[in-house]
Amino acid sequence: MLSLIAAASAFAVAAALSGTAGAAEPSPSEGSQRYVVTGPKTAAQRSQVASTGAAIDAVRGGAVEVSAIPSEVRAIKRFGFTVRRAPAEPAPGPSASxxxxxxxxxxxxxxxxxxxxxxxxxxxxxxxxxxxxxxxxxxxxxxxxxxxxxxxxxxxxxxxxxxxxxxxxxxxxxxxxxxxxxxxxxxxxxxxxxxxxxxxxxxxxxxxxxxMTSDTQPGRSWRKNRQPNPTSTGTDLNxxxxxxxxxxxxxxxxxxxxxxxxxxxxxxxxxxxxxxxxxxxxxxxxxxxxxxxxxxxxxxxxxxxxxxxxxxxxxxxxxxxxxxxxxxxxxxxxxxxxxxxxxxxxxxxxxxxxxxxxxxxxxxxxxxxxxxxxxxxxxxxxxxxxxxxxxxxxxxxxxxxxxxxxxxxxxxxxxxx
Known part of the structure; x- marks a missing residue:
């Protein structure tokens, strides 16, 4: 396990690189998209990804699946990780998901x-x-x-x-x-x-x-609540x-x-x-x-x-x-x-x-x-x-x-x- 001091140091670096601490807000038009990040193997490296503000959706197959806005994608890349767009959700077929x-x-x-x-x-x-x-x-x-x-x-x-x-x-x-x-x-x-x-x-x-009220299937991939915030919509309740x-x-x-x-x-x-x-x-x-x-x-x-x-x-x-x-x-x-x-x-x-x-x-x-x-x-x-x-x-x-x-x-x- 890393010490608390080491962890705090790592996160200070992460915040400086990602710009999530005290930086200007991204435009609300910077919509979140889903990506696959390759490179993070340890908890500390995954925490670097999370420190950018990206939501880690899943960890599997040696990769991290995230939902991220463009500024977060740029921050993840600055850590040296590879980022590519995730495949679209499969079409639900005749029996809609x-x-x-x-x-x-x-x-x-x-x-x-x-x-x-x-x-x-x-x-x-x-x-x-x-x-x-x-x-x-x-x-x-x-x-x-x-x-x-x-x-x-x-x-x-x-x-x-x-x-x-x-x-x-x-x-x-x-x-x-x-x-x-x-x-x-x-x-x-x-x-x-x-x-x-x-x-x-x-x-x-x-x-x-x-x-669930999406014109496209299977859904909007919406995570947060619907309460307006100072620059966009929604708070991550968790x-x-x-x-x-x-x-x-x-x-x-x-x-x-x-x-x-x-x-x-x-x-x-x-x-x-x-x-x-x-x-x-x-x-x-x-x-x-x-x-x-x-x-x-x-x-x-x-x-x-x-x-x-x-x-x-x-x-x-x-x-x-x-x-x-x-x-x-x-x-x-x-x-x-x-x-x-x-x-x-x-x-x-x-x-x-x-x-x-x-x-x-x-x-x-x-x-x-x-x-x-x-x-x-x-x-x-x-x-x-x-x-x-x-x-x-x-x-x-x-x-x-x-x-x-x-x-x-x-x-x-x-x-x-």
């Missing part, structure tokens, strides 16, 4: 249908409103769903990046697992009886609607949380960038809604949420904190047992879905992310799944296959909410009544 994914309205209809069919164990609620006024929908799943019981809680969110449509399908499938399996599957029944599970299938509804916000060259100050961090922590409407919900789960000063998952796509990864530093542990924020428990649970989940398990910063440096905040600020054991599919828009034939891979991993995460330290055999030390 977009038609196979839930629209925002269809998601609401499905949630309404499920909660009507399983009223004893599900409850729909509105977490808050998006910037454009859409409902951010939540579902609570538990045996006594109308009562706030003294049970460990789990929060799963999806579709924080609009174009990552498979993530909402995974979340809705998880809802189906928990409801259809209740009373017939002993594992599911036990979890629903002994947990309070909160699910938010589309936390960026404005971006999702915009992405760079806008109030823990180490903008600390470490893991996001951009450019409003045109895909990783624009916002004007300040929680400046994006949807970020504030999510964070307020998490804060609301503190009862008598104690956080009831014990496990958190943010579902993304498409690199086939299981990630855990921290993203802002290469260090495995951070004094006062992530000690050896906390890191070991995170790592062990991550490895167990990855053994189920076949993904690669690693600390978030082993991929590249980020700041202001969901799971850095949920752990760093709220001490909720936190994970990100990067689903598979080789695209933001997998063809219809791939959807069921890809979501099936993580069904067991989601149940594993839910199971560990009673005591994550069970994973390292220290439940008596940390979780004794």
């Amino acid at each position: 977009a038609a196979s994914y839930h629209t925002f309205a269809e998601m609401q209809q499905e949630v309404d249908s499920v909660t009507a069919a399983y009223p004893q164990i599900t409850r729909k609620f509105v977490v808050g409103k998006s910037y454009e006024g859409r409902d951010i929908i939540g579902i609570k799943i538990s045996d006594n769903v109308g009562t706030d019981e003294n049970e460990p809680e789990v929060l799963v969110i999806a579709n924080i990046h609009a174009r990552e449509r498979l993530t909402a399908e995974q979340a809705l499938d998880y809802l189906g697992q928990l409801t259809k399996g209740y009373g017939t599957d002993s594992t599911v029944t036990n979890l629903v009886n002994n947990r309070e599970i909160y699910l938010m299938p589309m936390v960026n509804p404005d971006g999702q609607v915009y992405d 760079r806008n949380f109030a823990y180490k916000w903008g600390c470490c060259n893991g996001s951009s100050t450019s409003g045109a960038s895909e990783t624009y961090r916002g004007t300040g922590p929680e400046s994006a409407t949807e970020t504030k809604v999510i964070a307020n919900f998490v804060r609301s789960r503190k009862v008598n000063g104690k956080q009831q949420l014990k496990m958190f998952l943010d579902i993304h796509s498409y690199s086939e990864l299981v990630l855990w904190p921290f993203g802002f530093t290469y260090n495995d542990t951070v004094p006062g924020a992530l000690d050896a047992d906390q890191e070991a428990a995170h790592r062990k649970i991550g490895q167990e989940m990855a053994a189920i879905n076949g993904f690669r398990p690693e600390q978030s910063s082993d991929l590249y440096i980020t700041d202001g992310t969901t799971d850095d905040w949920t752990w760093g600020d709220q001490r909720i054991f936190s994970y990100t799944f990067e689903l598979g599919g080789n695209s933001f828009y997998p063809p219809p034939s791939a959807i069921e296959r890809e979501i099936a891979r993580s069904r067991g991993a989601l149940l594993k995460l839910t199971d560990y909410a009673d005591c994550p330290y069970r994973a390292i055999g220290k439940q008596d030390q940390y979780c004794a009544a």
